[in-house]
Amino acid sequence: MRIRKIASTAVSALIMLIFLVLITAVIISKASGGEPSFFGYQIKTVLSGSMEPGIQTGSIVAIKPGGDMTRFQKGDVITFLNPDNLLITHRVIAAELNSALGEASYTTKGDNNDVADTAAVSSKNVVGQYTGVTVPYVGYAMNFAVSRAGSVVLMIVPGLLLLIYALYTSWKAVAAIEAKPKTPPAPGGPDELPELMP
Secondary structure (H helix, E strand, O other): OHHHHHHHHHHHHHHHHHHHHHHHHHHHHHHHOOOOEEOOEEEEEOOOOOOOOOOOOOOEEEEEEOOOOOOOOOOOEEEEEOOOOOEEEEEEEEEEEEOOOOEEEEEEEOOOOOOOOOOOEEHHHEEEEEEEEEEOOHHHHHHHHOOHHHHHHHHHHHHHHHHHHHHHHHHHHHHHHHHOOOOOOOOOOOOOOOOOOO
């Protein structure tokens, strides 16, 4: 029974932590007008399985933006804009530096893909480097959270949860008061009439 209570508390704490992280991410992204970021790291959602099993579909990943974008070597995982202006996170399998232009060209490939990406990636289109930090499945929730419907839900749901919790606590308190056994009055108390003499 005690193990069940500890497990229930741990699960509730984890759900609350994820919920708070999502709310914080939404607030930060809405305030900045861009991608959620924490301590200089950008949080990106992965919605394809091209980097599985290392990065699962629906994960969020931490990307370190900035720095010299010509520095990447074979084996590095980078996030870049493809020709369709979509963000992709793939591994560098070949790198060529053009010193005259001060640019690099990268051949990239998803770990789960059979062939390399068709278009080479210019260092000008690289957003940042994958840090190795990924959290599975949270990306689905984050994508919903930053949508218009998700923003409305995140404003309404916490209030409803607080109201339900307040009602539940009140009901529990009333039930506890009603369940208390009533003690009979002590002999000779004010409710007991004195015995009349014959």
